[in-house]
Amino acid sequence: MKQNFVLTWKAKNNIIQGLSRNSSRLKRISDAFAFARDGRVLKGTLPISGFERLHDLLTEITGEVAYHLQGFKGERGEFMLRLEVTGTLPLACQRCLNAVSFDLDVDSLLELVPEGAELSQDELEDDTRDFLPLASELDVAEFVEDEILLALPVAPRHEECGLPGAADAGDRINPFAALSGLKGKPN
Ligand SMILES: [Zn+2]
Numbered sequence: 001m002k003q004n005f006v007l008t009w010k011a012k013n014n015i016i017q018g019l020s021r022n023s024s025r026l027k028r029i030s031d032a033f034a035f036a037r038d039g040r041v042l043k044g045t046l047p048i049s050g051f052e053r054l055h056d057l058l059t060e061i062t063g064e065v066a067y068h069l070q071g072f073k074g075e076r077g078e079f080m081l082r083l084e085v086t087g088t089l090p091l092a093c094q095r096c097l098n099a100v101s102f103d104l105d106v107d108s109l110l111e112l113v114p115e116g117a118e119l120s121q122d123e124l125e126d127d128t129r130d131f132l133p134l135a136s137e138l139d140v141a142e143f144v145e146d147e148i149l150l151a152l153p154v155a156p157r158h159e160e161c162g163l164p165g166a167a168d169a170g171d172r173i174n175p176f177a178a179l180s181g182l183k184g185k186p187n
Pocket of ligand 1: 094095096097098157158161162
């Protein structure tokens with residue numbers, strides 16, 4: 001009887017996993033170059049729970065972000081993607097670990113290049129262009145997550161942090177105390 005229950009649960013779990021795999025497949029663009037060439041648009045929302053690389057930076061994992069992905073051809077006929085992402089993330093304050101509300105405002109312009117293509121020195125040094133090397137398929141959720149990570153502040157903090165004394169914690173280490181500690185150590 002118990003065994004039956006386990007099998008049923010397992011079977012159910014497999015079905016759920018299958019469903020979520022299918023739904024994430026919908027967020028894939030099979031040929032990003034064609035997507036850009038044809039000037040297509042993909043937009044929608046993605047749950048923050050799906051961005052695993054963000055989880056450690058957040059105080060809670062709820063809500064979603066809205067994205068708008070536009071393909072188009074640039075002036076030189078290059079294949080371009082414009083990605084806009086908006087939403088609010090509860091980042092963990094680096095001082096007190098409470099939430100700092102961060103409004104995402106991603107607006108990235110990327111030029112698609114075939115994976116493994118050699119970029120010229122001029123292209124590499126051109127600060128005005130960002131390249132996205134791709135074979136052909138684009139995982140939209142992963143791309144959105146990459147661009148969110150690039151947009152986050154390195155050390156999020158409350159402007160006026162509630163943790164008492166946290167602001168000057170770094171000044172409290174007395175350099176002389178550290179030196180005298182070294183002196184006493186045997187070689
Ligand atoms: Zn804080």
